[in-house]
Amino acid sequence: MYDISIKGGLCLVGDEFTRANIGIQGNRIAYVGREDIRGEVEIMADKKLVVPGLFNAHTHLAMTVLRGYVEDMPLMEWLRRVWEIEARLTPKDIYWGSILGILEMIKTGTTAFSDMYFHMDEVARAVGESGMRAVLSYGMIEKGDEEKGRNELETGTEFIKEWDGAFSGRIKAVFGPHAPYTCSPGFLMKVKERAEELDTLIHIHVAETKHEFEEIKQKYGKTPVKFLDDMGFLSKRVIIAHAVWVENEEIRILKKRGVSVVHNPVSNLKLASGIARVREMLRAGVNVCLGTDGAASNNTYNMFEEIKLASLLQKVATTRADALKAADVLKMATRNGYVAYGIEGGELKEGMLADIILLDAKSFNYLPLYNPLYSIVYAGYGCEVTHVIVDGELIMDDRNVLTIDEEKVVDRVESTVSDLIEGLRPRG
Ligand SMILES: [Zn+2]
Numbered sequence: 001m002y003d004i005s006i007k008g009g010l011c012l013v014g015d016e017f018t019r020a021n022i023g024i025q026g027n028r029i030a031y032v033g034r035e036d037i038r039g040e041v042e043i044m045a046d047k048k049l050v051v052p053g054l055f056n057a058h059t060h061l062a063m064t065v066l067r068g069y070v071e072d073m074p075l076m077e078w079l080r081r082v083w084e085i086e087a088r089l090t091p092k093d094i095y096w097g098s099i100l101g102i103l104e105m106i107k108t109g110t111t112a113f114s115d116m117y118f119h120m121d122e123v124a125r126a127v128g129e130s131g132m133r134a135v136l137s138y139g140m141i142e143k144g145d146e147e148k149g150r151n152e153l154e155t156g157t158e159f160i161k162e163w164d165g166a167f168s169g170r171i172k173a174v175f176g177p178h179a180p181y182t183c184s185p186g187f188l189m190k191v192k193e194r195a196e197e198l199d200t201l202i203h204i205h206v207a208e209t210k211h212e213f214e215e216i217k218q219k220y221g222k223t224p225v226k227f228l229d230d231m232g233f234l235s236k237r238v239i240i241a242h243a244v245w246v247e248n249e250e251i252r253i254l255k256k257r258g259v260s261v262v263h264n265p266v267s268n269l270k271l272a273s274g275i276a277r278v279r280e281m282l283r284a285g286v287n288v289c290l291g292t293d294g295a296a297s298n299n300t301y302n303m304f305e306e307i308k309l310a311s312l313l314q315k316v317a318t319t320r321a322d323a324l325k326a327a328d329v330l331k332m333a334t335r336n337g338y339v340a341y342g343i344e345g346g347e348l349k350e351g352m353l354a355d356i357i358l359l360d361a362k363s364f365n366y367l368p369l370y371n372p373l374y375s376i377v378y379a380g381y382g383c384e385v386t387h388v389i390v391d392g393e394l395i396m397d398d399r400n401v402l403t404i405d406e407e408k409v410v411d412r413v414e415s416t417v418s419d420l421i422e423g424l425r426p427r428g
Contacts, residue, residue, distance in 0.1 A: 002030060003392060004354075005039025009050035010361060010372060013348050015327055017372045022050065024354040027168065027392035032348055041394065043387060047362050049372050051330075052346045053111025053355035053390065054303040055337025058203075058241040058262040058291030060139075061115045061123055062089070062097030064104075065417055066296040075209070075271055082296055085424065093420055094119040096412045098126035101301050103404050105132070108302040108382030111355035111390045114239070114262075114291070114341060116176040116203055120159050128167045131395040131403045133355060135341045136163065137176025137203050142187040149187045153194060160200055170391055172341060174201040180224055181212050185231050192233050201341065206240040209273045213245035225250035234259050239340050241291065243281070244274040251277065251284045260287040260340035263332070265309040266300075267293030275317045278310065279324055289336040290329075304380035307333050311377060326377040358387035 002023035011020040013032060023031030023039065031037060070081040089097075094117070105113060112133035115123055120138045127134045138159045142149035156175050164173035177183045177191045195202050207213055207224040216224045225246055228234050236258035243254070243261045254261060263276050281288050290306045292298050307329055314324035338346035338355075345353035359376065360366070363384035366375040388396035395403050 002037060002039040004041045004043065004389065004394065005037045006043045006045050006050055006356070006358070007037070009045030009048045009358065011050040011348055012052065012330075012372075017049070020050075020348075022348065022356070024356075024389070024392050027354055029348065029350055029352050029354050029356075032350055043358070043394075045358055047360065048386065049359040049361050049376065050348065051357055051359065051376070052334040052348055053357050053388065054109050054333050055289060055341075055346060056105060056110045056113040056291050056301060056303055057239070057289040057337040057340060058264055058293055059101070059113050059115045059301065060117045060294030060296075061101040061113070061126075061301075062094040062117055062119075063294035063296045064100045064301075065089070065093050065097040065413065065420065066294075067299045069296065075211075078271075085420065088420060088424070089119070090420075091119045091122045093416050095122040095126055096409070096416045098123045099130065099404060099409055100413050101295065102126055102130045102132050103401060103406065103409055104301045106130070106388050106396050106401050106404070107385065107399075108300075108304060109357040109359070109385040109388065110301065110303055111357065111388060112337065112341075112343065112345070113301075114203055114337075116178075121163075124163045124166065124171055124173075127171055129403065131170075131390050131393050133170045133343070133345075133353075133390050135172045135174055135201070135203070135343075137174045139176045139178050140187075140191070141178045141182045142184060143182055144184040144187075149184070149190070153187075153190060156191075157194060157198070160198060164200070168391065172201075172343065174203055174341075176203045179205040179208070179212070180228060181215055185220075188228070188233050189231060192235075192237075195237055200237070202238045204238065204240055205242055207245040207250075208242035208268075209271070210245055223247055223250060225253055229253045229257065241293070242268065242273070242276065244268055244276045246277060246281075248280075251281055251286065254281065254286045255284045258287075260289060260336070262289050262291040262340070263306075263310060264291045264293040265306055265313050267297045269309070269313075270297050275313050277317075279314045279318055282324075282328065287336050287339055288332055289340050290333045302382045303333055304382045307377055307380065326373045330373065330377055354389055354392040356389045357385055359384045360386050
């Protein structure tokens with residue numbers, strides 16, 4: 001008798017969809033096969049597709065409260081307005097913004113995410129209550145100021161010590177130096193040393209925009225990835241978000257050092273950053289995963305949008321319709337995220353963590369279901385997600401999110417945002 005059995009679904013096992021039963025014991029997948037199995041909880045899945053949960057590998061979760069606040073502006077002006085309101089965010093805003101973001105993720109099939117922001121205790125609390133899995137980092141900005149650097153590193157370290165492994169291991173806490181243009185080389189190397197001491201990872205933005213590429217080149221005489229490699233910063237511990245502006249030699253460096261890359265197609269389009277060279281990176285053997293980035297530059301946490309766009313962008317950028325195939329992009333959205341962050345999941349295989357989603361195989365947008373893979377990748381909305389299991393716990397059952405009170409979230413988010421905006425009105 002398993003804790004949960006998922007019966008008769010069309011399951012993505014390896015690269016193929018096959019009818020199978022899945023048994024979950026504790027927080028792991030204990031059985032995948034054709035034998036008739038029983039569970040304390042049984043989910044009839046004969047009309048479902050069963051796939052590994054999606055991993056959103058780069059977010060600033062609580063930016064939900066800024067969603068739609070400022071749009072259609074040149075990047076620097078947009079950033080000025082975003083920073084102005086971000087400086088006013090309270091722990092309460094961060095908490096409710098995080099819960100709202102997690103609600104959206106659960107409903108659209110995400111089982112794990114990697115977040116970098118501030119007031120991270122609130123994000124951790126939201127993760128704990130919601131049943132989600134997350135990699136969390138306090139976003140450190142030092143700008144060459146030594147004292148600020150010491151304080152930032154201390155805050156980042158304290159966060160890791162307090163939260164790493166919390167909620168039976170659902171939280172993994174890592175370092176999050178913001179970017180090479182907001183952190184000096186000296187500071188980045190201190191972060192690297194500390195990450196080695198604590199045996200943890202580093203999540204950082206690198207080579208997002210042409211502006212950054214030119215700025216680093218001018219300041220240090222090298223392009224961003226090469227600059228980081230020459231100082232000895234890059235290793236398997238490092239996960240870089242974006243990598244839009246990378247040269248051929250830098251792709252080889254990423255592979256050689258074992259660095260993972262998070263591709264954020266919607267954000268890169270919306271902020272007009274460019275198209276990352278995903279096909280080349282994958283062909284070179286770099287582990288590339290997918291993310292949404294923050295809700296202010298997306299504006300959703302729906303990974304199905306990223307999946308489709310990631311594939312389409314490579315096709316148009318290379319004028320090859322086979323540039324990024326459905327199976328590969330789905331792997332980017334699942335397995336590769338788990339691999340990047342060293343978490344044993346992202347596959348329907350015995351021994352893996354039980355992070356699993358069920359999709360309605362009869363959903364209008366999937367029909368006719370010639371090939372489930374193509375339906376998921378090219379016709380997915382997110383509305384077809386019916387069940388979500390994280391760490392062996394059912395957190396969405398037949399589209400009901402069991403861990404979050406949706407009405408309360410709507411209410412609290414609206415009131416917290418009205419306080420926030422109220423404070424912005426000029427006085428007198
Ligand atoms: Zn970001």
